[in-house]
Amino acid sequence: xxYAIQTSxxxxxxxxxxxxxxxxxxxxxxxxxxxxxxxGTGKTTIMKMLTGITTxxxxxxxxxxxxxxxxxxxxxxxVGSVIEYPIFYEHLTAIENMxxxxxxxxxxxxxxxxxxxxxxxxxxNKDKVVKDFSLGMKQRLGxxxxxxxxxxxxxxxxxxxxxxxxxxxxxxxxxIMLNREYGITFLLSSHILGEMEQVVDRVGVIKDGKLLNxxxxxxxxxKRTEYIELxxxxxxxxxxxxxxxxxxxxxxxxxxxxxxxxxxTHSQNTISKMLIIxxxxxxxxxxxxxxxxxxFYEQINGGSELD
Numbered sequence: 416x417x418y419a420i421q422t423s424x425x426x427x428x429x430x431x432x433x434x435x436x437x438x439x440x441x442x443x444x445x446x447x448x449x450x451x452x453x454x455g456t457g458k459t460t461i462m463k464m465l466t467g468i469t470t471x472x473x474x475x476x477x478x479x480x481x482x483x484x485x486x487x488x489x490x491x492x493x494v495g496s497v498i499e500y501p502i503f504y505e506h507l508t509a510i511e512n513m514x515x516x517x518x519x520x521x522x523x524x525x526x527x528x529x530x531x532x533x534x535x536x537x538x539x540n541k542d543k544v545v546k547d548f549s550l551g552m553k554q555r556l557g558x559x560x561x562x563x564x565x566x567x568x569x570x571x572x573x574x575x576x577x578x579x580x581x582x583x584x585x586x587x588x589x590x591i592m593l594n595r596e597y598g599i600t601f602l603l604s605s606h607i608l609g610e611m612e613q614v615v616d617r618v619g620v621i622k623d624g625k626l627l628n629x630x631x632x633x634x635x636x637x638k639r640t641e642y643i644e645l646x647x648x649x650x651x652x653x654x655x656x657x658x659x660x661x662x663x664x665x666x667x668x669x670x671x672x673x674x675x676x677x678x679x680t681h682s683q684n685t686i687s688k689m690l691i692i693x694x695x696x697x698x699x700x701x702x703x704x705x706x707x708x709x710x711f712y713e714q715i716n717g718g719s720e721l722d
Contacts, residue, residue, distance in 0.1 A: 501557025
């Protein structure tokens with residue numbers, strides 16, 4: 416298998432506290448891989464180790480089958496990244512920052528710089544000083560800086576942070592275009608699971624510094640199930656009636672006012688009529704198909720892996 420990233424036993428400990436434990440990560444060349452994990456689970460720490468910002472306590476990192484060490488950091492020239500909040504020279508313009516970044520890397524192609532700014536919709540703001548940029552504009556500039564040299568691998572930590580819905584859609588289209596047309600591999604993290612579902616090929620679920628599972632989105636979709644979600648303030652009576660009157664036992668209480676019904680023998684109309692007749696007020700009832708978000712929460716709450 417041809418991998419852009421492989422890690423073996425990757426561990427990071429700081430002041431006796433283990434932040435990352437025994438991570439065995441596999442990112443295939445040419446795919447868009449998504450990190451799923453709640454804030455503070457270690458996604459950013461892993462990305463910092465992959466880009467040489469911080470050093471692992473133990474374990475091994477391979478980038479394009481080359482072990483990453485202090486002596487082999489030249490491999491990072493094949494990697495673009497935006498980790499956490501992108502830093503710029505605030506008193507310089509966008510294009511001045513881009514050119515300075517290029518000079519640092521020995522890259523002097525003004526046309527490519529202009530193209531990168533255009534891709535993230537900043538071409539009209541190229542002569543504006545960065546201190547006057549919004550958070551979203553700075554995020555776009557960070558992405559432009561990451562993609563300007565068309566690296567083989569791009570690592571983006573929360574790439575849509577600070578962007579409005581239109582900006583999020585534009586970045587999604589940009590990532591897909593760079594992946595499909597240029598073959599660039601992406602490692603992304605995001606807390607917007609619905610957005611990740613529209614972009615990634617495969618996901619890795621992280622909890623408390625440990626990688627729980629790696630699975631393709633196609634496999635998640637194969638396992639999708641339909642269910643009816645019912646919202647009511649009278650949970651105990653609703654549960655009793657569903658079981659005693661309709662013999663529905665394949666259901667789950669997911670909060671103090673929500674029930675998921677996985678047995679679809681009875682229609683929504685039949686269920687609602689029965690509950691209303693027995694004086695159970697229905698606040699909401701909808702049919703759903705399980706999503707990446709459902710898979711994620713199942714995993715972090717102890718769900719089983721997909722085969």
